[in-house]
Amino acid sequence: MSVTQVPGACPLDCPDGCSWQVTVQDGEAVALRGTPDHPYTRGTLCVKVNQFLEHTRAPDRLLHPLRRIGRKGEGRFERISWDSALGQIARRLTETIERHGGEAIWPYQGTGTLGFLQGLQGRAGSRLWNVLGASRHDMTICSIAGLAGLQYTLGTSTGIDPENLVYSRLILLWGSNPLTTHHHLWKVIQRARRDGAHVVVIDPIRSRTAAQADEHIAPLPGTDAALALGLTHAVLQEGAEDHEYLDTYTVGWEAFRKRVLEFTPRRTAQETGVTEEEIIRLGRRIASSRPTAIRVSQGIQRHAGGGTALRALACLPAVTGDWRRPGGGLLYSTDGYFGGNREALYRDDLLSRPVRSLSMTRLAEGLLETDDPPVEALIVYGANPLASSPDQNRIRQGLAREDLFTVVMDHFQTDTADYADIVLPATMQPEHLDVHDGYGHLYITWNEPAIAPPGECLSTTETFRRLAWAMELTEPALYASDEELASELLDSRHPSLAGITVDTLRDRGWARLSYPKGHVPFANGFPTPSGKLEFLSETAQADGFDAVAGYVPATETHDTQLAQSFPFVLLSVANHFFLNTIFGNKQALRRRAGPPYVVLHPKDAAASGIASGDRVQVANRRGAFEALARIDDVVRPGVAMTTKGHWPKLTDGSGPNATVDERDADMGGGAVFHDNRVRITLLPPRGDDSSEDYG
Structure with a gap:
C-alpha cells in the first residue's frame, strides 16, 4: 500500500x-x-x-465533452469526442474572426479558481486570446471600485499584513464577516483580543461575526464614507489628530479637514442612521486607541459610491497616524505584495493591435447591445454568470441568442452551461498544477497534482493548448507546459520572491513572501505621485472625480422617492455554506444552507403581514425571485437580507441577481449588487413541499 x-x-x-x-x-x-x-x-x-x-467525486460531475441537442436553456446534450469538440470550436472561432475580427470573441473568465496558471490571477488563456485579437475581459465583478479608490489615496491597493492585527488595540471590521468569509483572520483577531483589543463590527447586518464582537454599529447601506468622515470629525473634536504624521506623510490635509468638519455628529447620524451617541463614542475610542486597524471587505464598495468609500476609509488611519504603526492602518487586499512576473503569463505583447474591453458585470449589455462588432462567440470558464452577474433576466435573453456560439468549461452543468453549444469538462484542484497567492495574507502556495483527472477532464491550460493546435496556430508561447508557466511566473527580481524558486516552493508546498513579520508597508511614504498619502489627489481630479476624498451616496439606497414603491434595500450577502455559486449543487451543503430566504425586521414584517416561513416574492422593475421569509432583528428596519450562491434552476428559476441593475459604481466599473431597492409581497402557499430538496 x-x-x-x-x-x-x-x-x-x-x-x-x-x-x-x-x-x-x-x-x-x-x-x-x-x-x-x-x-x-x-x-x-x-x-x-x-x-x-x-x-x-460528485455523481453529476462533467466527465466528457458535450454538444447541445436541444434548445438553448433546456440543458440537453450528447457526448462527443475531444477532437470533435475542439474541431467545432476552432471552426466557429475562425469563422467569427473572418466575419467580424477577433473582438467578436469574448473570453468570459470568473473567479472559479484564483490560480496563476489555471485561473483568474494569471488570466488563464490570455496568450491565446491575444494571438486571436479577442476582446479583453474586464474583471469588474468583485473588488474593482475599492481597488481604484485606494489607488487615489495610497497609490496602491495593498494594505497592511493581516497577521499584524495581533498588535492592534482597536479593530474595526468594516463590512467584514470573517467567521463566514475568511475565518482564519478571526483567529488572529482572537489573539489580539486576549491582549486587550476591542473589536467593533460596522455592518448593516448583525452577522455571525457581529454577534461575537464587542460592539456592533449598523449604518444604512451605502453610507460608509459618511460614517468614516463623521468618525474622523469626532477624532478632531478630541484633538487627537497626529500633526507630525500629517505634516510629514500626507498632502491635502487642510482641504480634507474642511470636508471632515462638514460631517458633524448630527449630519452623520442623518446620513447613516447611526445615532449621534454611537458616532461620538466610537470616534472617541478611535481617538484614544493606538494602533487602530480597519479590515474592509468587498461588500461596502458594491454601490454607486463604492470607490469613494474606500478613499475616505483609507484617510482615517492617516489622521490618527496609524499607518506608521504595526497593527495600524487598513486592510482591503494583500494581492499586491506578490511580485511574480504576471506579464510573462499574460503576454500582452502578442496582441497585434489594441482591442476593446468588455465589462464582466455588463454581460447582458455586451450580448444584447454591442454591435461594433457584435459578440458572436462567448467562451465561459471559471464562471457561472447566469447565476452570479447582475440583470439575470437580460443575461438569459442574451445567452438564448441563436447566433451566439457559447462554450462553457466547467465541473458541473450549471445554469450557464445549459445555454452552451459545447460543454468541456475541466479538472478540479487535486488534478492539475497551479500556483496561488492569497489576497488576505502574505504567502504563496504550490498546488501539485495529487491524482489523475477522472473521465476525460482536462485542465484549463491543456484545453487552450489543444485548441491552439486545432486552430493551427504557430506561436510557441501557446504551447508552454504548466511547469514552464510556473517558472516564468516566479522568474522575477521582485524582492518579495527573494530566495523563492520553483524547486523550493514545490518542495515545501508554501512560502511566506520575503517580508519580515511585523513590517509596516508605508512607514516611509506611499507610492503616490507625491510620495505621500493623498487626501487630495490630482490624479483623481484628472480622471473626473472630486480631488478631495469625500462621500458619494448610493443611487437607489439614497432615493427616497424610489423607496415609496420599493421600500426595502436588499443586501445579498455571502452564504456560509456556498462560495459564490460553487457548492450550490452539493446536496449536503444545500441541506445545511436551506432553501432561499429573505430576512425582514420584525417591524417591517408586521407592517407587511408577513410571518416567518411565509413564501414571498422579492421584486422590482428588473425582475423577481421567490424566497421564504425569516423574521429577525439582525437587519435594521428598511433593510432586507438574502444570500447569494443558490443555482436558479435548483430553486424557482431565478435569484437575487434578477433584481440587480447592470449599472456601474463610481470607479473602475464595479458592480452595484448592494445598491438595490425591492418590494416584498406575500405569496400564496404551495401545495408541495418547496424545501424538500434541502432536507
Whole structure:
C-alpha cells in the first residue's frame, strides 16, 4: 500500500487562500486537511472546503465533452469526442474572426479558481486570446471600485499584513464577516483580543461575526464614507489628530479637514442612521486607541459610491497616524505584495493591435447591445454568470441568442452551461498544477497534482493548448507546459520572491513572501505621485472625480422617492455554506444552507403581514425571485437580507441577481449588487413541499 501527502492550495475566491494536504493512497485521494505547519492556515479548512474531495467525486460531475441537442436553456446534450469538440470550436472561432475580427470573441473568465496558471490571477488563456485579437475581459465583478479608490489615496491597493492585527488595540471590521468569509483572520483577531483589543463590527447586518464582537454599529447601506468622515470629525473634536504624521506623510490635509468638519455628529447620524451617541463614542475610542486597524471587505464598495468609500476609509488611519504603526492602518487586499512576473503569463505583447474591453458585470449589455462588432462567440470558464452577474433576466435573453456560439468549461452543468453549444469538462484542484497567492495574507502556495483527472477532464491550460493546435496556430508561447508557466511566473527580481524558486516552493508546498513579520508597508511614504498619502489627489481630479476624498451616496439606497414603491434595500450577502455559486449543487451543503430566504425586521414584517416561513416574492422593475421569509432583528428596519450562491434552476428559476441593475459604481466599473431597492409581497402557499430538496 502506497500512501503520500501531496501539497496543494484551495483555489476558491477567498482571502484565506489556504494551504492544504491531500492524502493519496494507491492513486486515490482519501483525505484532505489544512497544512498543519502553515502559519496562517494552521491545519484547518472551512466548512465548505472540508468536503472538497467529495465534491470532486460528485455523481453529476462533467466527465466528457458535450454538444447541445436541444434548445438553448433546456440543458440537453450528447457526448462527443475531444477532437470533435475542439474541431467545432476552432471552426466557429475562425469563422467569427473572418466575419467580424477577433473582438467578436469574448473570453468570459470568473473567479472559479484564483490560480496563476489555471485561473483568474494569471488570466488563464490570455496568450491565446491575444494571438486571436479577442476582446479583453474586464474583471469588474468583485473588488474593482475599492481597488481604484485606494489607488487615489495610497497609490496602491495593498494594505497592511493581516497577521499584524495581533498588535492592534482597536479593530474595526468594516463590512467584514470573517467567521463566514475568511475565518482564519478571526483567529488572529482572537489573539489580539486576549491582549486587550476591542473589536467593533460596522455592518448593516448583525452577522455571525457581529454577534461575537464587542460592539456592533449598523449604518444604512451605502453610507460608509459618511460614517468614516463623521468618525474622523469626532477624532478632531478630541484633538487627537497626529500633526507630525500629517505634516510629514500626507498632502491635502487642510482641504480634507474642511470636508471632515462638514460631517458633524448630527449630519452623520442623518446620513447613516447611526445615532449621534454611537458616532461620538466610537470616534472617541478611535481617538484614544493606538494602533487602530480597519479590515474592509468587498461588500461596502458594491454601490454607486463604492470607490469613494474606500478613499475616505483609507484617510482615517492617516489622521490618527496609524499607518506608521504595526497593527495600524487598513486592510482591503494583500494581492499586491506578490511580485511574480504576471506579464510573462499574460503576454500582452502578442496582441497585434489594441482591442476593446468588455465589462464582466455588463454581460447582458455586451450580448444584447454591442454591435461594433457584435459578440458572436462567448467562451465561459471559471464562471457561472447566469447565476452570479447582475440583470439575470437580460443575461438569459442574451445567452438564448441563436447566433451566439457559447462554450462553457466547467465541473458541473450549471445554469450557464445549459445555454452552451459545447460543454468541456475541466479538472478540479487535486488534478492539475497551479500556483496561488492569497489576497488576505502574505504567502504563496504550490498546488501539485495529487491524482489523475477522472473521465476525460482536462485542465484549463491543456484545453487552450489543444485548441491552439486545432486552430493551427504557430506561436510557441501557446504551447508552454504548466511547469514552464510556473517558472516564468516566479522568474522575477521582485524582492518579495527573494530566495523563492520553483524547486523550493514545490518542495515545501508554501512560502511566506520575503517580508519580515511585523513590517509596516508605508512607514516611509506611499507610492503616490507625491510620495505621500493623498487626501487630495490630482490624479483623481484628472480622471473626473472630486480631488478631495469625500462621500458619494448610493443611487437607489439614497432615493427616497424610489423607496415609496420599493421600500426595502436588499443586501445579498455571502452564504456560509456556498462560495459564490460553487457548492450550490452539493446536496449536503444545500441541506445545511436551506432553501432561499429573505430576512425582514420584525417591524417591517408586521407592517407587511408577513410571518416567518411565509413564501414571498422579492421584486422590482428588473425582475423577481421567490424566497421564504425569516423574521429577525439582525437587519435594521428598511433593510432586507438574502444570500447569494443558490443555482436558479435548483430553486424557482431565478435569484437575487434578477433584481440587480447592470449599472456601474463610481470607479473602475464595479458592480452595484448592494445598491438595490425591492418590494416584498406575500405569496400564496404551495401545495408541495418547496424545501424538500434541502432536507
